[in-house]
Amino acid sequence: xxxxxxxxxxxxxxxxxxxxxxxxxxxxxxEIQTQTGEKRRGRVLEIDGDRAMIQLFEGSAGINLKxxxxxxxxxxxxxxxxxI
Numbered sequence: 001x002x003x004x005x006x007x008x009x010x011x012x013x014x015x016x017x018x019x020x021x022x023x024x025x026x027x028x029x030x031e032i033q034t035q036t037g038e039k040r041r042g043r044v045l046e047i048d049g050d051r052a053m054i055q056l057f058e059g060s061a062g063i064n065l066k067x068x069x070x071x072x073x074x075x076x077x078x079x080x081x082x083x084i
Contacts, residue, residue, distance in 0.1 A: 005070040008032075009051075011063055016042070016054040018070050024052055028072065032056065035067035 003023070010017040016032065024030075028044045032054070040063075046053040054070070 003072040005072075006068075008063075008065050008068045008070060011060045011065060014056045014060060015045070016056060016060065016063075016070075018052050018054060020050050021047075021052045021070075022050060024072055030054060031071040032063065033069045033071055034062060035064045039071070
């Protein structure tokens, strides 16, 4: 399942604030799509009500707040039995 949010409010360095989010979890992996279609990855650092703070792994240079889209996909992590 894919959720999209077009409510990026602020970007400061590698951090992004998104409002109006629901159903996302701490440390969930996300993608941010820029206005040019480029995708960057990040993770949820903090959730406060309907606001989330995202840490961008690949930097925030060139992200337009009005056109950026936060994409959240259900992520699955598989572990080998011997890792557990």
